[in-house]
Amino acid sequence: MDEYDTDDYEKASLSLEFESRQKYLDELRKQLDVLNDPINKIGSDILIEQAREWYRIGHTIKGTAPILGMSRMGRVAALFAECWEWSYETNGLAGDEVQNLFQDCYLASRPLLHELEMEFEINSKELLLEQQQAPLKEALPSQLLGSRLLVVDDDRVLRSYLARKLRLEGYNVDEASNVEDAIKLLRENDYQLITLDLMMHPQSGYEIFEVLKEDPMIKWLPMLVLSGRNDMKDVVRCFHMGADDFVTKPFRFEDLSARIKRMLLRHMEFALLAFNDPLTGIHNRRYFDLQLQVEVNRAERYNEPLTLVVIDIDYFKAINDRHGHPAGDFVLQKFGHLLQSCLRNTDILARVGGEEFGVILPGITGIEAERIMNRILQRVRREPIAKHDSFDHYITFSAGVASWKSGKSVQSWFQVADYALYKAKRNGRNRVLRTSYDMARNNLADLKLQAVESKTILVADDDRMLRTMISDQFRKEPYKLLEAQDGETAYRILVEQQPDFCILDCIMPGMSGFEVLERLRMEGTRAAKTQIMLLSGRSSEEDVNRGLELGADAYMFKPFSLIDVEMKVRKMLFAVQSH
Known part of the structure; x- marks a missing residue:
């Protein structure tokens, strides 16, 4: 605030203080009139109700009066309320006991009520003469x-x-x-x-x-x-x-x-x-997953359309391989900012994976969302997304669009959008594809069988229970599953059996996941077809960068959903197969 604003604030604050106290005294007059009402002596239940009302009034004055500068009135009101607090614990009291207790408390509270009346008169007169200066308040950030x-x-x-x-x-x-x-x-x-x-x-x-x-x-x-x-x-x-x-x-x-x-x-x-995602500054997967359910609840309540879009940058790994991870990071940052600039404030944008982004579009149909994404794609095609080390980086993206269908789960909704993204990539990338629950359901079973044919997955983790749960998640499909409980075993399997995919824990006995990657790179023993996804219990950007620099293809943080792991593995295997 500048000096003029501060003066205005102080004047307004003084005015509000005065006005609030005046309103409170007007309200207090009504409350005191209720306390002065004649006693209705018909029945113990009536007396209890009357006592409770007097307690509530005393309790209210005790809490509010001191806030407005009437401290003594608050103290007297507290004593008055104490007289009638018994009215909330009357179980077991006979009718004559209630009447006797009421009469005793009535006599004890009359002097206190007289004091409240006196405090009211004093504060009313003080208010007319009050010229206190309100303390200067710090401006709101x-x-x-x-x-x-x-x-x-x-x-x-x-x-x-x-x-x-x-x-x-x-x-x-x-x-x-x-x-x-x-x-x-x-x-x-x-x-x-x-x-x-x-x-x-x-x-x-x-x-x-x-x-x-x-x-x-x-x-x-x-x-x-x-x-x-x-x-x-x-x-x-x-x-x-x-x-x-x-x-x-x-x-x-x-x-x-x-x-x-x-x-x-x-x-x-x-x-x-x-x-928030520390690299791009936009929301992360944790926030996105929470907001999916929030927006579904809102759409159900108000019967409004709601659409989900999953976006994946085409051939992003080639940017990292040719120009290094700093260039890839810069592209991700610029792409995130571009998406944000093209969306409404009410839309929810997040980075949900390495080069994957999610968008929730409240109040937007699938057809409208498809048009919006195509406009963004046209803009991306026209101009470089970023310039790094004097090199212009041009990208395209693939996007899957799916509208919410009432009665379905959030998980199945994301799978439908993910299926649309997969189809967009299979059809040549650089495009937006919209699909429905029915289309996805009719094709997902065939796609799973195509993609997983003769694929081998190694699960390397020293946590036996976690290793078993991840393996069980894939056993319902025709994958070949291998397991390793330490880094040395994982390295030997990677070299000798050359699996198509390895889920590799960062911290394991004997040799860490990082050391496995480093040894594979130094000795040149990693099969070209093998993709590796690191698992880590630490949400550390430094660990992510280290793993990617050593050759990891993806990263996931614990705790995670087993379905998320399955979807990520499928997507990466699909991408290799369709490349």
Whole structure:
């Protein structure tokens, strides 16, 4: 903010502070009138309900008044609420016991109610004379401006106060007064953070935790819990259920604001590390897989079209072989940026494999997606994708397009798009091909038999269970399977039996996967037909580069899906066969 903006901010903040306190006092007057209502003495159930209502009012004042600078009122309200807390633990009490308890608490709470009335009068007069200067607030970081927050609280005054203060700081803020409205908003909008009041009526804030846990669209949202009870059991339970922070009422807004900024910035950094590909800067496979399910849920809910595109750069290995991996990396970066520039903000782009990219197109039919991809392909053909060491790199790509079909699994949807990509490559590459579930289903069985004929796969890993699971994944097809539990055995099989494919773990006893590759390269004993895919438990770009430089054809990180391994192996074998 410049000086003018800062002055405006301070004036607006002062005005909002004054207005919020005035609104709160208006609301407080209504609450005090309820506390002053005459007693209805008809039946113990009626008395319990009356006691509970007085408890809720005292509890609400205790949490909200200090936030607006009325600390003494909050302390008195806490004592008032204590008088009526028994009303939530009435099991086993007889009717006459309830009446006696009510009468005793009524007499004990009257002086406290009188104090609340006095505090109300004092604060009303102070408000008319108040000329305090609001403290200067730090400007909101630019990357957080416009972040969308959801404030969930059944206290209308506090909810409105928090929402307006946060809007003044530069956030977009929505409000919900109950769990049902909050869940509806969460499913209709994209939020970056939720503030949640724990003690709401009739449903508690705990209900939202269950929704967050089960819904992939919102399970990653940061949540800041607000509670009027300083109970360690609540704190522990909230953190176990997924809360990111816990603030007890009353609190200072400046403290809450600082916590929100910190949570948003940390979540942003975490998302960047967890869901972005470090080489290209676009999303990675982990994020893409999550968003596939999110977008399917959205398409099902609103009955909208949804299309998936799988893209593979043609002859990419030749770039690495002729010009080195730095040139290949540069091509991947430039291609990722070009794709991003050609897509809408609502489209989801990710690098899902070595030279493979995925695109999710919400609201787009398969025919429209095919046109979009063909336009991008025409642009790629016209001009070099990158210039590296004074060399212009021209590329083409193949793409498979598949529309979502209701009732199918996300996994089968990706397989259909992958089949379309395979057909595009088989038909000469440099093209976009669209297919359907029915076309893919009718042809996949024949394609599998063609591709796997007499292929031998070596699975080299010291983890016997993992080795068995990977081998079992391929045994249902006519592959010949070989296994090795250490690097020395893997090297001997690679040299003597020359398998078509080797799945090679990086870390093994005797000789690591890297050492196997290095020895094969130094001795020149690797068969030309053998493709090698490294497995690693470390998500390290340095390891990837080292493996590729030593001659690996592909890389996969643990943990992985066995189906992903199968699809990757099939694709690489198909590519060699069709070359």
